[in-house]
Amino acid sequence: MANGRGGRREPNFDVPEGRAADPAELDLRLSGADRAGGGVAKRETGTRTRNEAPRRASKPKRKARRPLLGRLIYAGLVLSLWGVIAVAGLVAYHASQLPPIDQLAVPKRPPNIAILASDGSLLANRGETGGRVVSIKELPPHLPRAFVAIEDRRFYSHLGIDPVGITRAMTQNLTRRGLAQGGSTLTQQLAKNLFLTPERSASRKIQEAILALWLEQKYSKDEILELYLNRVYFGAGAYGVEAAAQRYFGKPAKAVTLAEAAMLGGLVQAPSRLAPNRNLPAAQARAAMVLAAMEDLGFAKPADVKLALATPARPAGARGGGSANYVADLVMDVLDDFLPKFETDIVVSTTVDTGLQAAAEKALVDELNLKGGRYNVAQGAVVSMRPDGAIRALIGGRDYAQSQFNRATTARRQPGSAFKPFVYLAAVERGLTPDSVREDSPVNIKGWSPENYSRDYRGAVTLREALALSLNTVAVRLGQEVGPKAVVQTAQRLGISSPLQANGSIALGTSEVTPLELVGAYAAFANGGTGVIPYVIAGVKSAEGKVLYKRSEGGLGRVIDANAVSMMNAMMHETFVSGTAKKAEVPGWDLAGKTGTSQDFRDAWFLGYSATLVTGVWLGNDDGESTKKVSGGNLPGEVWKAYMTTALKGQSPTALPGAGRWRNRGSDGPVATASTPGGLLGALLGEPEPPRPRVATTQRGRAPSADDRNFLEKLFGLGE
Template sequence: MAKRSGGGGARQPNKAPARTTGRAKASSRGRRRRSWLGRIVYGTVVLGLWGVIGLAGLIAYHASQLPPIDQLAVPKRPPNIAILASDGSLLANRGETGGRVVSIKELPPYLPRAFVAIEDRRFYQHFGVDPVGILRAIGQNLTRRGVAQGGSTLTQQLAKNLFLTQERTASRKIQEAILALWLEHKYTKDEILELYLNRVYFGAGAYGVEAAAQRYFGKPAKEVSLAQAAMLGGLVQAPSRLAPNRNLPAAQARAAQVLAAMQELGFAAPQDVKVALAQPAKPTNARGGGSANYVADLVMDVLDDYVGKFDTDITVQTTVDPVLQAAAEKVLTDELNAKGARFNVGQGALVSMRPDGAIRALIGGRDYAQSQFNRATTAKRQPGSSFKPFVYLAAVEHGATPDTVREDAPVRIGNWAPENYSHRYEGPVTLRTALAHSLNTVAVRLGQEVGPKTVVQTAQRLGITSPLQANGSIALGTSEVTLLEMVGAYGAFANGGTGVIPYVVTAVKSQGGKVLYKRSDNGLGRVIDANADGMMNAMMHEVFVSGTGKKADIPGWDLAGKSGTTQDYRDAWFIGFSGSLVTGVWLGNDDGELTKKVTGGNLPAEIWKSYMTQALKGQTPVPLPGLNRWRRQPETTASVASAAPPAPGGLLGQILGEPEAPAPRQSAPARRAQKDDRNFIEKLFGIGD
């Protein structure tokens, strides 16, 4: 028993250590588990701290690459030049942005909301960088659900546009975030949104919502509809791909996404969205997209003469009438579209101005989008017979009258023997008839009588500034000039003899309304004696009565002017005027290729009449200065001849070797000229110049 007892006592101690060992092992395993968890937690904390330190260092480094915060400032927006028509409507914008700065208060509420809905729906909640928005964008882009959104906030996009390049790097994104935080600290949400709307790029050279509204819809931003606002809001994601004038289906699909987002956020009522979806926006031809750009180019050419350097938006008031500009563009393009191919004429230009030089319409070519070269102001072409009024004026100033007679017969100057267009010669004719029928031999004789230098000086006195060659052929318009010069020079005939300088700008104002320039009346002074001007108007009036411009006559109006056709039908001109408007038309080809018998008396005269009929519609006819005194009487020219003061022999008589014929001797050829007018013009009409 003792043995058992002892044996039992000996075994008891052996069991206890076994239990203790098990607990120790469990405790050891717990410690090891806790040790690993602790190590993971510890490592995570350490890594996190190092990550924060590294991120802080990275941010500090990239922040150091930026200007000091206290020196940061929003860069000035490049100034816009708004070019206005005479009625205050917008003709075109010029400058790097394409439109003026607008206040967010000017805009309909749904326009800025369209950008918030599609680009940054948490714009009013975040502090410049939106982690929630970034995660949402990642999730939506991965699952392809809902409206696709970018991770950048509007504030970040503005920071990029204002301060950074367009490169896509981690470095730029960090700087973008830093600058976004600064913008949020510096400006209110509405100020940030206004800056964004005025700086973001919309494609087609349009920076800012105003420029985009004008470019795509032909209206100011404050007038866009909900559908148009949605299209503009969707456009900024990819301006080149989504521009409505390039890819309308894509632009409308994107606009539908914007409208859905606006409805979801409560930015637009469901019924309004329904209407906008049923009537999606479409681009229109903005007024600045056509011929008005030729006017804008002219304005920019002369603007430096009126104002110095400027760093804010300005408005330029012009003399151009948008109704006349549109009419001129349509008439010219319609004529060329209908008859250009048949007559092999590809280009044209038109200038219309008041007799004081104020340009009312200016078309520099058939299609500005195809060619920006301004044929009205820059192209120099031979004017042909439209130059003859300067020759006749020189002769009048040396003693001739409309009823002075000259011989229409072959003439030779050295080896040059100019001929009439018809290759016919009518013998003794009055200057009135010779100019009306554009007889070359008479013009050349007059040019020789007064001298080529006198002809050149006469043209220059009236405003021709291009170099002119003082030779025998100057009488037939062989020196090159611009259409604008010619129309300006004819203005002196229309206004009674005062030389004019064509102008298009009347005033320039700053964004705040300060007047930077205002035109004062100026010109060249009197350049034609009133009596001489009356005689010239009487002779050029005959062009419409019985001459080469008869096709262009407008009933009820006294008109005067001259046609012109250059050698081999290269250029065709028609310049004419009423007492209130002077208009010139040129047709030809840029490369000098010959047309198929286009003369001043056919296509240009047709364009001139179509335009002037619209331009003068509803106006009270204005008499031409001095015309009534020298007008040819329908019943007889004898009364005119007898009423006219006898022309002195003067220089003309000395050159011819005999004095001017007295009035009784003039009456017979004058009557003959009158009798032959009808038959003569029948042969020339439509093909003469």
């Protein structure tokens, strides 16, 4: 049937009838004829029938295997290729995290403020960097060479990264113990300082290398080295070699020696650990390594290296004990008033005299070191200015390193009797004179009964005598006569800006003031009646010399009548002749001033002046603890005299404005002077007592007593 339909032929598996097909007997393999193109006859064997057994295929020939070395080379090449691709991918990725190359720029260095003394010498640097930018041409050759020798000896031959240096560092880290070695070039270090964070990661190192290559393409080697030297950190807030040289050696970078250059070059590896002012032996050992490297590279002559090793660098002590920093702090406090904005380095010229600054600091520190413990006084301040308000010396504390609080400008303390000149000025402006008489006797104001320092009374006295001896009762009576408001207004007119309480005790200096403003107010007496605004900045220039600010003449105008100035100077001169300031007299000089002691001996003051210099001294404790009877006439007077003796040396003595008109003009005879002692002092020394309205008395009688001897101590400057 199958053969009858369309000629279709059914497959015949040649299985005998009556027997089932055995799968094992079936040959289902395709013959060559069964495949596409199976009709093509084979060249050698021809066709074979379907039932013909297939010929066994011959074994293929085994290919020759490559040598092991060849296979390793091949694998290495493949791995290297993939490594290059991976590195390229990493570089591309991390490069994409950076700003586009055409937008990259070296960030501006924060501006430095160089603060100079009146003679042009550097007092201090301020700003984030601690020093000005210097050109590599300004520096001695051994300074940049020290950094190249120890940090990157192939600096002038590599392209920003140094494979040799990296390999050497890796080898040392694997084979040696101790401090890990770095393979970063100077260019890489600069890239990190300019653009990157301090984190240590593979990502940052890749970016560092990319930026180093960019820097090498954009700048010359000397430009890169100059950027590096001005940006690298040396510790102690010093960025750049100029800041470091000033910080550690007290000199500009252009003046450092070979030994100092080696120490600076070695310092950048670990600024905190190797700072010479903290760990001098470690700093000197590292400097010796730098010198050896410089000699090995031919950067320094063997003889010079030998000398540098024999005399290693040592840090310089802070000039003036660091007190110039108090001046610098004041400059920074007021600079915005004159130059609100600046983006480049500036130079600020001040009125401060370095010699006077050092003399003022020495006088204060020596006194506190000698007597501070005995008298329980820990701190002090000194302000000295010309009569026009130009600050010549300013000491804000005993030790700037220990305390940066500026007591000269910021601490408000009770002036005590140093405030009395404002009371007397208000009185003479209302018609009284140095020879006007007032009663020194007990006084009571609504239950308040102030006493004199010595707790005795002298009866009727002239204003000249009352001010010289700092009699509290007379000052209080005068304050009541003119009115507390008039006293406050007078003080404010002369430049006191601190809040003042218009009450009865204002006459005894119970309202707090700063040393700076009190000295500034006294300047009006020294200059003949013109109010001043104390100032320290004389001018400001850019680093290139362009004038940005120059102080013009200024002040508060006339604040005291000429006749009133004459009377005040005559009365305050008497304090140096026969009063509480006698111990501070400088022979040959016409001086005037006033002492002051606050309640419970918390504050002690001495304010005094010549016609050329006004100086104030304050001593006390920051926490207000009482001293052991430190009064204006003893320790502060000693500081004042020590300083003024130095400050006035070599100058020609000049008379105080108008003082001669009212000096020694008592209605009943001359006032006692240094050459003709009178009163109690004259009696004890066997000198005749000059005529006066009334003889000094005490409540206990006229004969010298223990209280009289106490008064004598005060008269010589041991009291108020």
